[in-house]
Amino acid sequence: MSFTALSFDQLAALLGSRTRASAARRWLYRGSAVPSELPARIPGVQPAAWQAVRSAAPLPAWRLVHREAAADGTVKYALDLAGATVETVLIPTRDRSTVCVSSQAGCSRACTFCATATLGLRRPLDAGEILLQYAVAAADAPPGSPVRNVVFMGMGEPMDNLDAVLEAIDRLLEAPWPGLSAAHVTVSTSGVLPGMKRFLREGRGHLALSLNATTDAQRQRLMPHNRTWPIAALLGALREDRALHPGRRSFIEYVLWEGVNDTGDDVARLAALLDGLDAQVNLIPHNAFADSELRPPSDDVVRRFQNGLHLRGVHSIVRWPRGRDIAAACGQLAGRAASAEA
Numbered sequence: 204m205s206f207t208a209l210s211f212d213q214l215a216a217l218l219g220s221r222t223r224a225s226a227a228r229r230w231l232y233r234g235s236a237v238p239s240e241l242p243a244r245i246p247g248v249q250p251a252a253w254q255a256v257r258s259a260a261p262l263p264a265w266r267l268v269h270r271e272a273a274a275d276g277t278v279k280y281a282l283d284l285a286g287a288t289v290e291t292v293l294i295p296t297r298d299r300s301t302v303c304v305s306s307q308a309g310c311s312r313a314c315t316f317c318a319t320a321t322l323g324l325r326r327p328l329d330a331g332e333i334l335l336q337y338a339v340a341a342a343d344a345p346p347g348s349p350v351r352n353v354v355f356m357g358m359g360e361p362m363d364n365l366d367a368v369l370e371a372i373d374r375l376l377e378a379p380w381p382g383l384s385a386a387h388v389t390v391s392t393s394g395v396l397p398g399m400k401r402f403l404r405e406g407r408g409h410l411a412l413s414l415n416a417t418t419d420a421q422r423q424r425l426m427p428h429n430r431t432w433p434i435a436a437l438l439g440a441l442r443e444d445r446a447l448h449p450g451r452r453s454f455i456e457y458v459l460w461e462g463v464n465d466t467g468d469d470v471a472r473l474a475a476l477l478d479g480l481d482a483q484v485n486l487i488p489h490n491a492f493a494d495s496e497l498r499p500p501s502d503d504v505v506r507r508f509q510n511g512l513h514l515r516g517v518h519s520i521v522r523w524p525r526g527r528d529i530a531a532a533c534g535q536l537a538g539r540a541a542s543a544e545a
Contacts, residue, residue, distance in 0.1 A: 205331030206241060206260045207231070207338060208370065211377045217256050223248045227256065228380035237338050239266060263331045267339070277526030279536075280339060284308070284332045287325050289358050290536040291336040294525050295345050301352040302340040304333055305536070306368050307359025312393050314426050316415075316458060318492040318530075318537035319358045327363070330370035337375065353383060355390040356411075358536050362398025372408055391456060396432040396440060403444045411454035411485070412437060416464055417472035425463075434476065441480055453482040458534070459508060460489050461500040470511035477517055484512060484519035490532040 209217070215224035226247030231237070241257045244250045268281040268288055278293040287308035294301040308325035310317070336357075341350040353375055355361045361368045368390060375383045388408030392399055402410055414434070416422035422429040441453045455477065459465050473484070486509055488499040500508075505521055512519045524532040 204260050205263045205329070205335075206256065207263060207334040208329065208331035208374065209260050210374065214256070214260075217259055218248060218252045220252070223252055225379050227253075228377075231338055232341060232380045234342065236342050237335065238262070263329075263335050265332075265335055265339075270343075271529045271531075273526040273529045273531060275525055276345070277529070277531050278340070278343060279526060279529050279531035280336075280343075282336065282339065284328065284335070287328075289328065289332075289336070290531075291340055291357060292526060292531045292536070293340040293343060293350075295348045298348060299351040300341075300344040300348045301354060302337050302350050303354050303357045304336045304371075305357030305359050306333060306355055306361045306364045310359050311363055312360050312395075312426070312428060314393055316425060316460070316489060316495065316497050317534045318495075319534075321494075322358075322537055324359075328359070328367060330367045330374065333367060333371040334374055337381070341381075350381075351383070352387045352389075354388075356533065360393055360395060361390050362392045362395035362402065365398050365401060369402075369406055372406065376407060389454065393426055394429065394432050394437045396436055399437070399440050403440065409452070409454055411456050412441065413456040413458070414473075414476075415456070415458045417469045417476060421464060438476060438480070441482075445480060451481075453480050455482050455484045456487060457484055458487045458489050459500050459505055461498045461504070463497065465500045465504050465508055467511060470508055470515070474512060474515035474517050482517070484517055485522050486519055487522045487533050488524065490524055490527055490535050492530065492535050492537070 211224055214227060215221045218224050230245045241262055244253055264285040266283045268283050270280050272278050276295050280291045282289055289305040289308050292303040307327050309322035310319045311324040314320050344350050372388055375381050376385055385407040389411050390408055391411040391413055393413045415425055419429060419433045488505055489497055509519050509521055526532050
């Protein structure tokens, strides 16, 4: 097992002290840049005790391939994880930052609007490799804007690697470090129904369903696996969960494309589909990438779509692009991974 994947109790057992374990977690998650291997000593931990950790649980094998900052402050990292290159994104705001982590190198799903799908699936990541992404980005967050949110919206389909995702979330929520709130962890899925149901039973944090269409015919052209898990089945799982957990809100991601799913009829159908769900719709103007024929609608069309939902009682927000100029926005993660592994 890697150092980043150790639970707090496992780390305390190796170090013989919960106080030392807290110091070690603080070093990893509140210290300086993450090294390529564990150092010979760290503050607050006796060298002999620390040596037991270094021997039993080294850091995941990793190196920084590339770091690139966008004009809006978004930072994208291409990380080589034992030969598999993945991309991670840090999204800072005025007083807090969000880290977007990848759960797989590449992706097995063939969504036509996502650059990651062009890579195919290289391999799943283990929990330690997911947590390493968080640690690398958190150490790079601007002063006064610490990481408070983690979204599993990078490369890969989290439901296809759910054991590792659930383990990583457990580590992220552990006190004292990182000690994130479950309310600040969101896992996005393209609609893999068995994984959705399991996450809703076992997972902590929010689930965001990437819906993107208002009819099955429309969605199957964009997301071929809709043939296996159509819209009614996916929304049915959310309705079942709402009955069991009436206080839990559903998140619906809806990427907008010009002339595809941005009409008034789509507004009406989407509102009807979500009737009775306490759902927040995140509207995402498409982020183009090479060889994609899809284009985003104009900002006016996006706002008109949002207003149409509001008039029908559906709460929605627009996720305006961050990091688009460095191909770090939603659906664009593949450029560095593709070039690094070519």
